[in-house]
Amino acid sequence: MQSLGFSYALLPVLQKLYPDRAEFEARLRLHMEYFNTQPYLASFILGAVARLEEDRAAGRASASAIDAVGLKSALMAPLGALGDSFFWGALKPLAAVIAVALVMAGVWWAPILFLVLYNLWHVGLRMSVLFWGYHSSGDAMALMERYSFTRMARLFKAISLSVLGGVLAGISGWRPEFGPNLPLPGPVVALAALTGTMLLVSVLRRGGSPIKLMLGLALFCLALAYAGVV
């Protein structure tokens, strides 16, 4: 999956460490084996592998020390799970719901804020874990202790949910494309939106893909239009 990109990123390191052509090729071929993890935390493994290869080339690696290839195999699954749940499952939704909340209220620069919020964390962590991987020689326990991804993921998810609650409360101030235009007081419309959304959540718990739900909603709207309700 990611072995092509990983071995390509490692290419300059291996070229520098192994002037002997045969040894360089042998090491490169080893790193072209199957590799798949969360792409940002792959930086940690990349830093660690560079360090282990450096130790090996300098003759500093002891016989009992883990080999760079073994380290890759050992770390890719746990870091994949950790990174997926933090970056895809918590950080991205947080940046997205904040940006969407602002778009709904008519703020045009929300996409820029999304990029800034996300990349401040993403680029910072990506650089940081690359060097941390190099300095710690791939000590994943120290990485988890230092960054507490699980705790941050919980926090980001809770904040995302809070912002979504705010989006529903502000329904009367949504931009005109989404505005309900109902002759009802704002709090009543907001409560109706909250109730409707919670009902939808209950329906979603029984299953259904986003595509099916979009199609179902479109059919529901068509039915309402044909019935003359709207």
Place this chain on the structure above:
Amino acid sequence: MFDLHMVLAITGVALVGGLIGLDRTAAGQFMISQPIVAAPFAGWLLGDATAGLVIGAMLELIWVLDMPVGSFVPADATVSAVTATAVAALTCPGGAPRSVLGFCLLLSAGTVPFTMMAETSVRNWNSRLVDAAHAVAGADVARSLSRAHLTGLFAFFLKSVVLYVLLLPAGLAAAALFMRSPSIVQVAMELFLKLLPLLGVALVVRRLSISSLDPFVLTGFITAGLATLVLHFHAALVTLLTVVSGWLGVRYREHRR
């Protein structure tokens, strides 16, 4: 319908969309390929940034938690968002009405199976590239690896370009038919656009929370309700307050434990 201007516009969208699409998995992943960024950008290039903003925000909510976990290939929300925006902007050059925006959002759902099929094929082909580089004998393995890497990047670019070239004309033809549809269909699509945010919010809440009536959603709802309806704060300040209330909620929960 497909005059020179339209052909040039489709070609431009395909090339720009192909470059933006590289950010999804092939290079960088700085999130410029996310619908909330890619769609307004495409809309701005085609003269209707508002359509892009509306379509991008909705598709962001719907697809944000469709995660590329393990070997699962998620929907290519970039192609869907840019296609929907381009169809809206090219169908109604002066600014797409709400019914067209609703229709284009529905249209984006139709693009998903095609994008997933194309993505799966390119990923499989990309995996075979490394095997091919591996099989090279002798001293050329590094050069072969570099070539395979660049070929992989080009394959992802080409995949997006081909998808745009196929999906955009089909989408424009569908939008032209929609414009001639009875007014009742147009009213339904306008209602669809208004109800879609609720579905989007529900999709995210369902994935982030284990309970239907989540306490953090209620906290944000009450905070924003007071800030908006009683204190009439600006939207950006209200959003900031909901962020703070969520953070305080977590601190309170941790403190109780």
